Amino acid sequence: MDLRTLRYFSAVVREGHFGRAAVSLGIAQPPLTRQIQKLERELGVVLLHRGQKKFEVTEAGLLLYERARRLLDGAEQAEADVRRLGTGETGRLVIGFVRSTPFTILPGIVVRFRAAFPDVELELREMRNPDQVKCLENGIIDVGLLRPPISSRALQMVTLIREPFLALVPADHALAARRTTTIRQLAAEPFVMYSRAGSPLIHARVMEMCRRAGFEPRIAQYADQIHTVASFVGAGLGVALSPSTVTSFSMPGLRCLAVADKPAPLPVVAVWRTGNSSVLLRNFTRIAREAASSWQPQELPG
Amino acid sequence: MDLRTLRYFSAVVREGHFGRAAVSLGIAQPPLTRQIQKLERELGVVLLHRGQKKFEVTEAGLLLYERARRLLDGAEQAEADVRRLGTGETGRLVIGFVRSTPFTILPGIVVRFRAAFPDVELELREMRNPDQVKCLENGIIDVGLLRPPISSRALQMVTLIREPFLALVPADHALAARRTTTIRQLAAEPFVMYSRAGSPLIHARVMEMCRRAGFEPRIAQYADQIHTVASFVGAGLGVALSPSTVTSFSMPGLRCLAVADKPAPLPVVAVWRTGNSSVLLRNFTRIAREAASSWQPQELPG
DNA sequence: TCGATTGATACCATAATGGTATCGGCGCGA
């Protein structure tokens, strides 16, 4: 008993007429007659009580008709659902992201993905780099948005954007009138510095940049987060070197300057488990790349 | 997408291994591989992500597996149910019966049918002849147990039993010592008579029997039901001619005598609509005939 | 590095399915 046979039988009962049923099925009438006969033989049950010209559906036939309809509906639904899930039109994707991404590419990615796949459920979880690596390996999150380097070899990644570093100075600072500075020009300034604990990567990069420029920065204040750094600089506590994300929020008393040294920008990457071949994931990384390519860091806003 | 393919896919997922799945399905491995490939092509979805040696079931594959199992279970259940209904092992049968049958064949029929088809629901409805005819034509009851004649030509019937008539006399009556009497010997006796309204058929038969014997019965008392007639005779109100059913219940002060005239016995028949080809019905009439053939009227109990 | 295991492929035989032509039987209308 397969679904085709049930479709045939269902059509015959629905139409009450072999000829019309055959037409509706797109086959000829004789094969239809034969299939019904075969079905009856297989079940050992009379489904249609043949009168001389018309037939009458037996009680057993009626029962089979009901069940067949339910089965056919279920099969159709299953097929559609599987197809949707398989093509990534539906499903669920858990995304990890570090704290800076909501100010840069994350919104753009989410908006685009939602537009393209409105039936996919996105779950967003802020977590730090090492947690993301663990969760990616465990399969707790499907994709992570973070800053390299990442240690695990079981993970694959693609670079989305590269954030340049900007120099932040108070609005009343001597450099504030300029559009560009060098790192060396900041050598004597007190620094507002990303803390090693809160942003180890940026901390390390800024320290390295200063040392390359030939000085050890004098640190007036540590801060964990980008907007804290920005507000401290705006308050006149010192200068800072920061990823350009800082321009996303306007901060009174703060001026952003391009850095003439052109330090290597900070990449943000999408990361996933190497074995993960989910269509959702592929769609997500594709859209993430698209969103990233249309994202431009605002170098120097007012 | 048919059920066979789903069975195949289900087996592969369940076994996690093409070879073992093929064995469990009783086919060779290559056709199985091909069917899964075909299924994936049809759905346009990767169900199994092939690693180098092993495969991994994708999310879509897992969904299809769950749905497939449900569909296959449903199909199996449907097949079993239809088969049972079609072979008359299950279902529902509504039986009409006239008042006298519970004292004769009805219990035997029901007991036998229950034993043979324990899962068939029997509904028993006492109704009089003309109501049964109507309900049979309407399909409200499937089969009727009643006494001919029946008028409708749309009904078929089979005779189950023939109840002989007995003469009933009070125990202190002159005839009570005998085992046999003639109808004529009752000519001078007061009669307890089945009422025309309550039992028109028996009434008519008894009247006819008396007239054939050459007298018009003097009616001392009318009664509707067999046991009422019996109790009136037992109370000495008169004599009666009654179907032998009366011997089913012992009544003090009552004697039953065979009737030497051998009046035509009263048949009880099973009746059904001519077009009704239900297996349940056929089974019922077969068992009713069997039960009837082993039923013997107790001619003359103590 | 070799052998065993696993899924994929190639090729063939058979079974299943569908199409065309036609039949037998009944009902409707002239």
Added chain:
DNA sequence: TCGCGCCGATACCATTATGGTATCAATCGA
């Protein structure tokens, strides 16, 4: 009442689908 038309069944043929055997390619473990 006699066709004529409609309906489902049957006979026969072409095509497709399915399953089997032999074999391959790749990988994993000893």
